[in-house]
Amino acid sequence: xxxxxxxxxxxxxxxxxxxxxxxxxxxxxxxxxxxVAHALRVLLHARTTPDFLADYLALVDCQNADxxxxxxxxxxxxxxxxxxxxGLMLIRGNRFLHxxxxxxxxxxxxxxxxDTQKGDGRWTDSRWADLxxxxxxxxxxxxVMALNEFHRRxxxxxxxxxxxxxxxDHQSQDGSWSDNDFHPSGxxxxxxxxxxxxxxxxxxxxxxxxxxxxxxxxxxxxxxWQAQDGSWDGENVxxxxxxxxxxxxxTRILNDARAADVIMRGLQWIITNKNPQGWGDFPGMETNLxxxxxxxxxxxKYKAYRSNDxxxxxxxxxxxx
Amino acid sequence: MPETWTEICRxxxxxSSGRKLVKLNGIEIALFNVGGTIYAIKNRxxxxxxxxxxxxxxxxxxxxxxxxxxxxxxxxxxxERPAKATVYPVTIENGMLYLRLS
Numbered sequence: 001x002x003x004x005x006x007x008x009x010x011x012x013x014x015x016x017x018x019x020x021x022x023x024x025x026x027x028x029x030x031x032x033x034x035x036v037a038h039a040l041r042v043l044l045h046a047r048t049t050p051d052f053l054a055d056y057l058a059l060v061d062c063q064n065a066d067x068x069x070x071x072x073x074x075x076x077x078x079x080x081x082x083x084x085x086x087g088l089m090l091i092r093g094n095r096f097l098h099x100x101x102x103x104x105x106x107x108x109x110x111x112x113x114x115d116t117q118k119g120d121g122r123w124t125d126s127r128w129a130d131l132x133x134x135x136x137x138x139x140x141x142x143x144v145m146a147l148n149e150f151h152r153r154x155x156x157x158x159x160x161x162x163x164x165x166x167x168x169d170h171q172s173q174d175g176s177w178s179d180n181d182f183h184p185s186g187x188x189x190x191x192x193x194x195x196x197x198x199x200x201x202x203x204x205x206x207x208x209x210x211x212x213x214x215x216x217x218x219x220x221x222x223x224x225w226q227a228q229d230g231s232w233d234g235e236n237v238x239x240x241x242x243x244x245x246x247x248x249x250x251t252r253i254l255n256d257a258r259a260a261d262v263i264m265r266g267l268q269w270i271i272t273n274k275n276p277q278g279w280g281d282f283p284g285m286e287t288n289l290x291x292x293x294x295x296x297x298x299x300x301k302y303k304a305y306r307s308n309d310x311x312x313x314x315x316x317x318x319x320x321x
Numbered sequence: 322m323p324e325t326w327t328e329i330c331r332x333x334x335x336x337s338s339g340r341k342l343v344k345l346n347g348i349e350i351a352l353f354n355v356g357g358t359i360y361a362i363k364n365r366x367x368x369x370x371x372x373x374x375x376x377x378x379x380x381x382x383x384x385x386x387x388x389x390x391x392x393x394x395x396x397x398x399x400x401e402r403p404a405k406a407t408v409y410p411v412t413i414e415n416g417m418l419y420l421r422l423s
Contacts, residue, residue, distance in 0.1 A: 034369070126403050127368060128389065181401075182390030234375070238388060281372055281388065288370065 001264060006303055009271065013296045014046055016277045023289055026058035030074040033062070037085035038293035040093060045300040045316055049096045056093050059086055060105040067112030071127065080125040083112060084136030091143055092318045107151040110144060113137040114155050121166030129182035131170060131189055135197035138163040142200035143318035161207060167197050168214050175217030187225055187233045188242055194218040195246035199253050200319045212254065219250050223262050230265035237279050240266055241294045248305040249317050267302055270295060326412065326419035335359070335418060342374045345422055350409060352420075353378060353395060359411045360395035361420050367391075367404035 017039070022028045024039035036059065043049050049056075063069055068078025069086045087109035094102040117123055117137070125133040141160035144151075171177055177193050178186030194215045201211045222243050225232055233239040244266035251259035273279070278287030279295040304313040314320050327345055329352065335341060341352040342364060349364035351374040362384065364373050371388030378384055378395075385392045391402045398406035410421045 179390070181392070184390075188389075234387065236387060281370075282375055285372060290369065 001267065001302075003303065003306060006299055009274075010046075010296065010299050010303070013278065013292065013299070014042070017042060017289075017292060017296060020289055020292075024293075025055055026062065026073060027054045030062075030072065033059075033069050033071060033073050033082050033086060035290050035293070036073070037082065037089050038290050038297075040089040042293050042296050042300075044089065044092055045297055045304075049093050053097055053099065056090060056097060056102060057099070059090060060101050063105055063108060066115070067108035067110075068116075078112065079127060080113075080116060080123045081128045081133050081136050083109065084140045087113075088136075088140045088143055088318070091140070091147060091149060095147065095321070103149075106144075106149060109140070110149070110151050110156060113140065114152065114159055117159055117163065121162035123163070129179035129189060131167060131177050131179055132182070132192055134163050134166055135193050138167065139196035139200070142197070142204060146200065146204050146319050147321060164197060164201065164208055164211075167193055168208065168210060171214055171217070175214075175221040177218070185233060187222075188239045190218050190221055191232075191239070191242040191246040194250050195317065199250045200317070202253050203314060203319045215250050216254055216256070219247060219254065219256065219259065222247060223258070226262055226266065230267075230269035231273075232266070235273075235283055237270070237273065237281055237283070237291055238294060240270060241291075241298045244270065245298055245301050248301055248313050249319075252305065252310060252313050263302070263305070267298065270298060325423065326421050329411075329418045329420050332359075332413055332416050332418050340374060343420075345420070348422070349374075350420065351376075351384075352411070352418075353384065355382065355395070359413070359418060361409040361411050362393065362395060362398060363407040363409075366393075367406060368402065373406070 024035050043052050062073040064076050064078045066078050068083035070077050071082050090102050091106045122130050122134045123137050124130055141156050176186040177189045178184055183189050198211050199215045201208055231240045232243045244263055247259045247263050273283040275287045278292035280286050280288055281291055301316050304316050311320050335354050337354050337357055339354045343350050350361050351364040353360045362373055366373055366386040368391045369388055371386040373384050373386055375387045376384045382395050383392045384395055393400045393406040398408040412419050
């Protein structure tokens, strides 16, 4: 795959993404915050965050009194999954924005996750499987530690380790994670957990024994699950993007060269099955803006994956400054 | 048939275990034939708008979204998740399948 092809796709899709700003920007009207977080991630990886300070501050403005966020910006009941995604975008965005209000907002988000963790290490959210939900605050805390935010550091470390161990302890013998209520196949959860929650420890702290093996087994399961055509989970565009991105960061950290061909075939399938503008949830379906954000993110991460600097792709998960 | 019902197709064109996507008044509706019983449900999952037409049917009359696994009862759209799906009444007359939007 020529990088010039990737660059052209990124340019075209980013232009389309900006055209759709009214659908994702909190500066226009109240929004679905899961979509907003997806959009802020695109800005971050397209390196345009400094041009969108107002969007980041608008996200601070809709933080709830308990430090979390609601799935819809105008609501006031916090839920864990979206709160972690918002907190993650703020702490990562603030590397470029250096804004005191964002710093305080991140610290309030830390308080929220410390307050909501369950006794066995998990976090819960009725909208997501517990394992998926737990991976989000763990991921947020990974970045909190990697980017040297020291607010309540001792508590964060204890909470992070408890959450990460909950995830490791629930891995199946075959290397996958699954949830009978939400994701019996386990493909999306496995892709999420190894990239968002676990692999960071190998770069940041090496605190938890068995993480390398756990990630390697999870990645091997993703190889096994890939279809001949390069897709995952019955031509599911979202899950194919998840698996492709997950393997980029996990295998880069594990230094597993076998993934290169798997990633290439996943990316090729994603590009082949895009719409003239954006991506749908399955081939041939109408464009969905959230999926388009995921598609752009996949292209931007692939470009970083191909960089001569092996840490460049890891940086796009926030695990190195 | 009253005007409020919309003709969809002949029942014999919709085999058992079949599924069909139709668009009425701009609304995508997923139809499922589960063992001879026809169900109609709004195609977009209330969670992240995943296409239920690509979902997984379970033997107890539920449909699970292929994106993040939210399950809905095809009879009334109820769910253990914090949202309900919209279902639509269907009827069969003279071998023809009809659906009513309201």
